[in-house]
Amino acid sequence: VSARGSEPSAALLEHLRANLGADHVLVDPDVTARYVRDWTGRFHGEALAVVRPADTGAVAEVVRACGAAGVAVVPQGGNTGLVAGSVPARGEVVLSTERLSGVEAVDVAAGQVTASAGATLAAVQRAARAAGWDVPVDLAARDSATIGGMVATNAGGTRVLRYGSMRHNVLGAETVLGDGTVVERLSGLVKDNTGYDLTGLLCGSEGTLGVVTRARLRLVPWWPDAVAVWAAATGWDDAVALASRLRRTVDGLDGLEAVDRAGLTLVGEHGIGVPLRPVPAVGVLAVWRGRGDPPAALAETVGDRPHAVAVGEAEVARFWAPRERVTETIARVGVPHKLDVTVPLGAVGAFAADVHRVAAAHGLDAGRALVFGHLGDGNLHVNLLGLDPDDDRLDDAVLRSVAGHRGSISAEHGIGTAKARWLHLSRSPGELTAAAAIRAALDPAGIMNPRVLRPPTGPGSRAPA
Numbered sequence: 001v002s003a004r005g006s007e008p009s010a011a012l013l014e015h016l017r018a019n020l021g022a023d024h025v026l027v028d029p030d031v032t033a034r035y036v037r038d039w040t041g042r043f044h045g046e047a048l049a050v051v052r053p054a055d056t057g058a059v060a061e062v063v064r065a066c067g068a069a070g071v072a073v074v075p076q077g078g079n080t081g082l083v084a085g086s087v088p089a090r091g092e093v094v095l096s097t098e099r100l101s102g103v104e105a106v107d108v109a110a111g112q113v114t115a116s117a118g119a120t121l122a123a124v125q126r127a128a129r130a131a132g133w134d135v136p137v138d139l140a141a142r143d144s145a146t147i148g149g150m151v152a153t154n155a156g157g158t159r160v161l162r163y164g165s166m167r168h169n170v171l172g173a174e175t176v177l178g179d180g181t182v183v184e185r186l187s188g189l190v191k192d193n194t195g196y197d198l199t200g201l202l203c204g205s206e207g208t209l210g211v212v213t214r215a216r217l218r219l220v221p222w223w224p225d226a227v228a229v230w231a232a233a234t235g236w237d238d239a240v241a242l243a244s245r246l247r248r249t250v251d252g253l254d255g256l257e258a259v260d261r262a263g264l265t266l267v268g269e270h271g272i273g274v275p276l277r278p279v280p281a282v283g284v285l286a287v288w289r290g291r292g293d294p295p296a297a298l299a300e301t302v303g304d305r306p307h308a309v310a311v312g313e314a315e316v317a318r319f320w321a322p323r324e325r326v327t328e329t330i331a332r333v334g335v336p337h338k339l340d341v342t343v344p345l346g347a348v349g350a351f352a353a354d355v356h357r358v359a360a361a362h363g364l365d366a367g368r369a370l371v372f373g374h375l376g377d378g379n380l381h382v383n384l385l386g387l388d389p390d391d392d393r394l395d396d397a398v399l400r401s402v403a404g405h406r407g408s409i410s411a412e413h414g415i416g417t418a419k420a421r422w423l424h425l426s427r428s429p430g431e432l433t434a435a436a437a438i439r440a441a442l443d444p445a446g447i448m449n450p451r452v453l454r455p456p457t458g459p460g461s462r463a464p465a
């Protein structure tokens, strides 16, 4: 499915202008540039148009019109995705949710909120916190990442070890399916066992089943007290052992992260204070949030190794910086190949060693093969610098190592188009067939993000810059 020649495209554009207003059907390449390039700068393409519907009805009209014209639709929220799922290749309509940005009043009694797809995570956090609640999912791209994008990618982030990923916290959604049908389930019922869980299916669907227009989120308490500890580990095995002990002994762990020496050194060189000197092989960041003081076990567990402690919101935020800002710092020095993977915790050390071995075999020293991530979940982010954007041989070697360790080729970012060719490493033929059947049922014309979550089939179907 793509733009089918100039006449149907012209008619589609005319129809979209008539429905959305010409100001919300963007075709000028200078204006559309930021929508057709991914966050990393590695992937870009061309769109027939970028459209900005303002409500659910308008979204449905765009989907129906594109379906009738046989033109593919690429939903886009904050465009912070890291697997090239939100950008077009050639001739798709990019459906931006930026005008769907409302956050409804927090349901204080239930501890829930309904937000429109284009609301940023930060906006929903502000609303929740003003009501004494908080959003259970958090990630560094909070100022741009949207609720719709987070549902669609089943975003994870830093609080998964305490509260789970989006899938565990989305109670319902309103969605325009691929055939233009609007389905709504926003009552927020915690127990609701009436058949298939369509909302659950949308979590991680990456825009392939429809456009999420609103979501009902579970909220958790806004904890007033916070303590963070950076502790030195001698390597990944030691970091995993430390993390395991913290998880067993500390109630209220709200984050358990790690950054290797290459990452800590890089952020340090860019003026972000790293509280551990000398920089260890792996730095472990443990964050506790609650009411009062953290359990004594937090200090006891790190007491016999080099460590630093932060108390209170402002200091804890400073401790987060070397971890949260690795991503943007990497982007400042190059265009990375990003591989977000999970391996069983017992295999983290062996996998990290594999990464450095295969990276060295491809000519990358440790400073250009950075490993960091959400240690508590066994979720490592491997970032490779200095590679050609469309040379994915090293990506292949790393992802095969993941599969060899019985891990997953995507922990939290999704598959997008960047990892589509490796999907078979994590999904069986039976699962892929079932997924194709679901996709065909909800998007019969095959217009919803067709290159995503599907192995590439022809020239131009993957579009490295």
Ligand code: FAD
Pocket (backbone or CB within 6 Å): 039, 074, 075, 076, 077, 078, 079, 080, 081, 082, 085, 086, 097, 117, 118, 138, 139, 140, 141, 144, 145, 146, 147, 148, 149, 150, 151, 152, 153, 154, 155, 156, 157, 158, 206, 207, 208, 210, 211, 212, 213, 327, 328, 412, 413, 416, 449, 452
């Ligand atoms: P986009 O990038 O716009 O889209 C992502 C995917 O969702 C695409 O396939 C798109 O088609 C689809 N989509 C978007 N909106 C909709 C919708 N309304 N309906 C249907 N499909 C839609 N991710 C994590 O999981 N954990 C992290 O810790 C994390 N940290 C990050 C830190 C930084 C600095 C950056 C840049 C990114 C990080 N990410 C992280 C990745 C990214 O922020 C998440 O994947 C996020 O969920 C994407 O949201 P978005 O609104 O930007 O979506």
Ligand code: MLT
Pocket (backbone or CB within 6 Å): 082, 140, 157, 323, 324, 326, 327, 338, 340, 373, 374, 381
């Ligand atoms: C993170 O946890 O910082 C991210 O998911 C982003 C990245 O992989 O760079």
Ligand code: ZN
Pocket (backbone or CB within 6 Å): 157, 373, 374, 381, 412
């Ligand atoms: Zn992450």
